[in-house]
Amino acid sequence: MLAQLRKRFSKIDKEIISDAIKWFGENVKETEDILTWLTENTTNLQQQHYLMYLVQLFGNKLGKTAILQVWSNCNQILVDTNMKLREICATSNLNELNVNEVIREMCLHILWNILKYPKHIKYRQIHKQALYNYLSKKCHTLGADFECVFVNMQELLQYYGFKVEDNDNWYCQYNHTQLLHLWNCYRSAIDQQIMYVFILLSIKQMI
Known part of the structure; x- marks a missing residue:
């Protein structure tokens, strides 16, 4: 076959x-x-x-x-399509909406630090266990699907240009071209944040 x-x-x-x-x-x-x-x-x-x-x-x-x-x-654009499709599904599933928000909040935090301090190595390194612990706590608070969040977060890190090192942590090298890519990702996440608030308010009105 x-x-x-x-x-x-x-x-x-x-x-x-x-x-x-x-x-x-x-x-x-x-x-x-x-x-x-x-x-x-x-x-x-x-x-x-x-x-x-x-x-x-x-x-x-x-x-x-x-x-x-x-x-x-x-x-x-994969990341935009991914986010948009998640929001479409989330209109009928509040848990999905919470998943999307946890991912977006983490992405905004990571992207903003890199864009604000592009040459600072510490903002280009992500400790896997620390990321795991933070997302787990956030998902527990919002009632979001942690496994879904963690898998998609790793996909997005790869899309942003992060690579897994030998110690299983994430690292993103510095270059000027990548900054433009990350800036576009940040703008997209901001736009999605506005849409998230609108959808969340709409869903709460229906509940």
């Missing part, structure tokens, strides 16, 4: 094909459908991985059409 799919979908990364087979429990039709969808809506390997990640994360709650629309509206 794997060999046949690789031959048929030669433009799709072989790792994604393997993931699709596992994800759909070797259901040939569903696997072919998702690979066809990726072929039609992506132009490079990075986009394939990003869209596959989003489908795995949100596919059970939102259809591929909705995911693709948000992806397009967010200019194919």
